[in-house]
Amino acid sequence: MSYSFIQPKIKPLLSIFTKIWLWAMLILTLLFIIGAMLLSVKIYLINSNSIELQEKYNETFQAIKNIEDKTKTTLIKRDMTLDIYNKNLILNQSLMNLFNLVPDGVTLTSIYLEDGSLKIKGITPTKDHFKLLFEAPLKSIFAISNTTFYQLPNGWYNFVSINKIDIAQMESLSDENR
Structure with missing residues (x-):
């Protein structure tokens, strides 16, 4: 005997709403897992790229240090060259002044x-001519000035003049020229 007018239907194990929620959760879980894997791959790529960039940075930094060292060396060489050039200029001017001091005859x-000394050899008509016109300016420039004369058969004199400058005086002159 049956108490119902309709035929019983087999009840599904899961309802339609449960199936929708189940599929939605499955899709969300899969998307989350795929997103986590993509994120981990992206982090790995960023880390490997970071290591490469750090190596490039280190190489660039070392290249900059090398260039700075070369620049320092070049600046030192430039300063030395300028110093030599200035000393040559001063020497050239000093020699021109010395040649201008040489009197006629x-x-x-x-x-x-x-360094610090000047040795001059030459010929003069008389000792007095040399002492008056050439030795006096030399004595005003140099701290020590000694001259030796040798008479030639024609009456003129060979001379050797050795002039030395005081080292302290020379250092003060070089400091004044800077």
Whole structure:
């Protein structure tokens, strides 16, 4: 006997709403897992790229240090070259001044210039001519000035003049020129 007018239907295990929620949760879970994997791959790529960039940075930094070292060396060489150039200019001016000091009648045969000393050899008509016109300016420039004369058969004199400058005086002159 049956108490119902309709035929019983088999009840599904899961309702339609449960199936929708189940599929939605499954899709969301899969999307979350795929997103996590993509994020981990992206982090790995960023880390490997970061390591490469750090290596490039280190290489660039080392290249900059090398260029700075070369620049320092070049600046030192430039300063040394300028110093030599300035000393040569001063020496050239000093030699021109020395040649301008040589009076008429005095002939120079050789000049030896060393650090702090000047050796001049030449010929003069008389000792007095040399002492008056050439030795006096030399004594005003140099701290020590000694001259030796040798008479030639024609009456003129060979002379050797050795002049030395005081080292302290030379340092003060170089400081004034800077």
